[in-house]
Amino acid sequence: MNEVIEEKISAEYKYGFVTDIDADNAPKGLNEDIIRFISAKKNEPEWMLVYRLEAFRHWLTMEEPDWAHVSYQKPDFQEIIYYSAPKPKKVLKSLDEVDPELLKTFQKLGISILEQERLSGVESRVAIDVIVDSVSVKTTFKETLAEKGIIFCSFGEAIQEHPELVQKYMSSVVPSSDNFFAALNSAVFTDGSFCYIPKGVRCPMELSTYFRIEAAGTGQFERTLIIAEEGSQVSYLEGCTAPMRDENQLHAAVVELVAHKNAQIKYSTVQNWYPGDKEGKGGVFNFVTKRGICLEENAKISWTQVETGSAITWKYPSVILKGDNSIGEFYSVAVTNNYQQADTGTKMIHIGKNTKSTIISKGISAGFSNNSYRGLVRIAKGAENARNFSQCDSLLMGDQCGAHTFPYIEIKNNTAVVEHEATTSKIGEDQLFYCKQRGIDNEKAIGLIVNGYCKDVLSQLPMEFAVEAQKLLEVSLEGSVG
Amino acid sequence: MxxxxxxxxxxxxxxxxxxxxxxxxxxxxxxxxxxxxxxxxxxxxxxxxxxxxxxxxxxxxxxxxxxxxxxxxxxxxxxxxxxxxxxxxxxxxxxxxxxxxxxxxxxxxxxxxxxxxxxxxxxxxxxxxxxxxxxxxxxxxxxxxxxxxxxxxxxxxxxxxxxxxxxxxxxxxxxxxxxxxxxxxxxxxxxxxxxxxxxxxxxxxxxxxxxxxxxxxxxxxxxxxxxxxxxxxxxxxxxxxxxxxxxxxxxxxxxxxxxxxxxxxxxxxxxxxxxxxEHIESHLNGLYLTVGNQVVDNHTVVDHRKPNCNSNELYKGIIEGKSTATFNGKIFVRKDAQKTNAFQSNKNILLSLAGTINTKPQLEIYADDVKCSHGSTTGKLDEAKIFYLRARGIGLVNAKKLLMHAFASEVVNTIKIEALREYVEEKISKTFE
Known part of the structure; x- marks a missing residue:
């Protein structure tokens, strides 16, 4: 069995490659001039520049947080290139005009845009807002969506074309002064996705963005804003892989979700950025602020994430349950291997009456990694009959790794019912024995058990993602079980 | 000057x-x-x-x-x-x-x-x-x-x-x-x-x-x-x-x-x-009854340093008035402490609208062959149970008292000295008055 482990542990990162696209880089470092440069490059209105500068000035007064259960060499923010964009090209009408290099990249990732096109007309198709580095190159299915009145475009485009929506909702959920990385993002973000679902519209397809980090030394600062008007529904997918790099790359994204009355937003993430090599060298720093707000009654926000990549993960998708009867959900699988460190979880802030939240978190640690769940459930004074159920399980594989749980539960209303439970254990010998006795070999048995362990979460993923997620789990884990 | x-x-x-x-x-x-x-x-x-x-x-x-x-x-x-x-x-x-x-x-x-x-x-x-x-x-x-x-x-x-x-x-x-x-x-x-x-x-x-x-x-x-x-x-x-x-x-x-x-x-x-x-057994029990503007904060750390040990923790609280109760329990299992069994449970009843409960049950585990769990619940007195008692002719006040006694008894019953148990029971009854 040990050979199998060795072999799997030493499996190289499959998705590590570099695409050669010329980038129009800003000089290294961060100051007000750089922010002006980014703003000018993106041809932004003045209010955006003011917003950025305010965020930057606030950021200067803040300190990098160190309360998370991770340790790493703090990034030097003056060593980062804050803007790099592929050279502007003519507007593309069909895939033939897309950079062949880029198409190759997607083929390597197993995401075929060609196939997506071929399938157009089929209901379960996926619209992809492709992001390479920091600028959207190609937006597909835009016209189909436009018919329904859905706006799905890059953030830069939204600033140009729908400034009133951006001004109304940007930073309404995550204020630019919220935390260190959110402030940094607000100051220097270059692009991202913007999505607006009008009243009563059910988005006919899964919306999806593939983020990729390109060009050495470029940090990515994405910003996503999704607004679901009254009675609308949307499911959004986000998936990431990154090329192999030696130096650490910083990623500090902000995602904001706004759900109005009776609206539903489902946000799914599969994250597989470069986790660093076997010695823990390199890898992506993933410091993300994700937050949704159920603004009015009966709204629902659901986060699902499968986290397998990144050297350091620092991520707490949260829901503010402001409207009465609103629902928040969080389903997470976090896998760490080798020297990866993850500190992830959620915050459920109950403000409205009869609000409900569910937290299911499954952590798996292997190798020398550390995996922490950190979550907050807060029941405010007025949140009558609020209900929360949390379950955080950890699975340990190997005797060098760690699994930790840090739940915070703050209750200020006596009609609330809050339950929290957590367990930590290794794969049951009896379960393994049971499988082996029936002729299932050790490795397959472990795969079976792990997949069963994560089933509660994986079943929440949309079909398009479920397969990819399962594959990811297998790649990042299967062999490392001891 | x-x-x-x-x-x-x-x-x-x-x-x-x-x-x-x-x-x-x-x-x-x-x-x-x-x-x-x-x-x-x-x-x-x-x-x-x-x-x-x-x-x-x-x-x-x-x-x-x-x-x-x-x-x-x-x-x-x-x-x-x-x-x-x-x-x-x-x-x-x-x-x-x-x-x-x-x-x-x-x-x-x-x-x-x-x-x-x-x-x-x-x-x-x-x-x-x-x-x-x-x-x-x-x-x-x-x-x-x-x-x-x-x-x-x-x-x-x-x-x-x-x-x-x-x-x-x-x-x-x-x-x-x-x-x-x-x-x-x-x-x-x-x-x-x-x-x-x-x-x-x-x-x-x-x-x-x-x-x-x-x-x-x-x-x-x-x-x-x-x-x-x-x-x-x-x-x-x-x-x-x-x-x-x-x-x-x-x-x-x-x-x-x-x-x-x-x-x-x-x-x-x-x-x-x-x-x-090795082969150590630890039991940590606690009961806190808070009223008025009281603040009670229980911080516990169970540090498992060696293999084959068992620890068991049970903390219960009843919170009334504007009081605040905090429970922060940490189970720490070091790298060598294989075959550890560590369990922790924290249960709270919030009686008043103005009371606050903060709980933070934590696990920090560095060994793989362990069984650790923690659970935490917070709620009010069960309406169904109160109804059951009232349907049998027990007044609302007494029904609540009975339920609170039952809730507290799980901890009180762990007292092995009889005279002390009686003393604590009496004190608890007075608090419920």
Missing amino acids: ETVIKTRTIKDKLIFEFENSKLFLFGSTQLRDNAMESFYKQGIPTRKHEEYKYTRVDLMLKGEFDFSTNKNCSDAQIQPLKFLKDAYVVVIENGVFVEGSSNVENLPKGLTVCSLVDAEKSNSPVFEKHYAQYADVKTDPFIALNTAMTKDGAFIHIAKNVIIEKPIHIIHISTTSVNTIIHPRNLIVIDENAQAKIIESFETISATAKTVSNALTEIVVDKNAIVDHYKIQDEKELGYLVNTTQVIQQRQSVFSTHTFTLSGSLVRNNLTVVLDD
Whole structure:
């Protein structure tokens, strides 16, 4: 069995490659001039520049947080290139005009845009807002969506074309002064996705963005804003892989979700950025602020994430349950291997009456990694009959790794019912024995058990993602079980 | 000429007092200086301090304090506090051992009960070996402050193979008429194969001013020893208590501790149990009943350092009025501690709209072959259960009382000394009135 482990542990990162696209880089470092440069490059209105500068000035007064259960060499923010964009090209009408290099990249990732096109007309198709580095190159299915009145475009485009929506909702959920990385993002973000679902519209397809980090030394600062008007529904997918790099790359994204009355937003993430090599060298720093707000009654926000990549993960998708009867959900699988460190979880802030939240978190640690769940459930004074159920399980594989749980539960209303439970254990010998006795070999048995362990979460993923997620789990884990 | 008047912070005052009263303090100069330096570095924790996030100890220390401690209560006043008729009793008034009120004559062979000051004077090797060895001044400012500024406390030693049937009862009383801060300190050493039952109670009588007790108890449980430890905290409105308990367990020992917080303006318990060898068993139980503006904060750490140990933790609370209860329990399983079984459970009932519960049950685990779990629930009294009782002719008030008793009984029933159990039950009934 040990050979199998060795072999799997030493499996190289499959998705590590570099695409050669010329980038129009800003000089290294961060100051007000750089922010002006980014703003000018993106041809932004003045209010955006003011917003950025305010965020930057606030950021200067803040300190990098160190309360998370991770340790790493703090990034030097003056060593980062804050803007790099592929050279502007003519507007593309069909895939033939897309950079062949880029198409190759997607083929390597197993995401075929060609196939997506071929399938157009089929209901379960996926619209992809492709992001390479920091600028959207190609937006597909835009016209189909436009018919329904859905706006799905890059953030830069939204600033140009729908400034009133951006001004109304940007930073309404995550204020630019919220935390260190959110402030940094607000100051220097270059692009991202913007999505607006009008009243009563059910988005006919899964919306999806593939983020990729390109060009050495470029940090990515994405910003996503999704607004679901009254009675609308949307499911959004986000998936990431990154090329192999030696130096650490910083990623500090902000995602904001706004759900109005009776609206539903489902946000799914599969994250597989470069986790660093076997010695823990390199890898992506993933410091993300994700937050949704159920603004009015009966709204629902659901986060699902499968986290397998990144050297350091620092991520707490949260829901503010402001409207009465609103629902928040969080389903997470976090896998760490080798020297990866993850500190992830959620915050459920109950403000409205009869609000409900569910937290299911499954952590798996292997190798020398550390995996922490950190979550907050807060029941405010007025949140009558609020209900929360949390379950955080950890699975340990190997005797060098760690699994930790840090739940915070703050209750200020006596009609609330809050339950929290957590367990930590290794794969049951009896379960393994049971499988082996029936002729299932050790490795397959472990795969079976792990997949069963994560089933509660994986079943929440949309079909398009479920397969990819399962594959990811297998790649990042299967062999490392001891 | 202009004079600059600078208001001194409580930290300055404590340091000034430390310098002033060096002659009366207890322990070696080096130990105390070291501790004070550590306190100076850490300061009084504020809200920003993660471990003191929910409990404003800095507010507790606002205002003027006097540091002199006088004895001013009579034997007759102390008598009712000796609620165990058949016990060895140690009375510590305002942080100082009172021999006259204590009941430590005719001790059986192998049992030593005296003041810390006497233990030091008699050059007891046990004292020298264990004093201030376990509670690390660097980990908490209150440990540092106690180590630096303690004046006295109880020293209890049970020799090898000795079984003490009668419980040993340490009564801490505060009786001051001016605002004061005291630092009582106890050292309890139970040698190999020995057994003992120890009760610590915290009471206030005839006090007219605020008393902040920064009490610290170190307990050493040697191989195969069995120790039952109880804490009854009943300090009323003027009592502010920071109570640190540091326990170290050796091979195959069994240690059970039970903390009952019945009253007190602010009670903060820091309980740390270190399982330093194999085949150890630890039980941590707690019950807190909070009313009015009370703040009760239980911090527990179970540190599994070696393989094959079991720990079990159960904390329950009933919260009423505008009170705040906090439970922060950490299970720490080190790399070598394979085959650990560690369980933790925290259950709360919130009776009022204005009450607050903060719980933070944590697991920090570095070994893979372990079974660890924690659970936490918070809710109100079950409507269905109340309905069931009322349908059977029991009034609403009584039905609620019955349910609260049932809720508390899971912890109360872990008390093995009958007289003590009755006493606690009576106290709980009174709280529910």
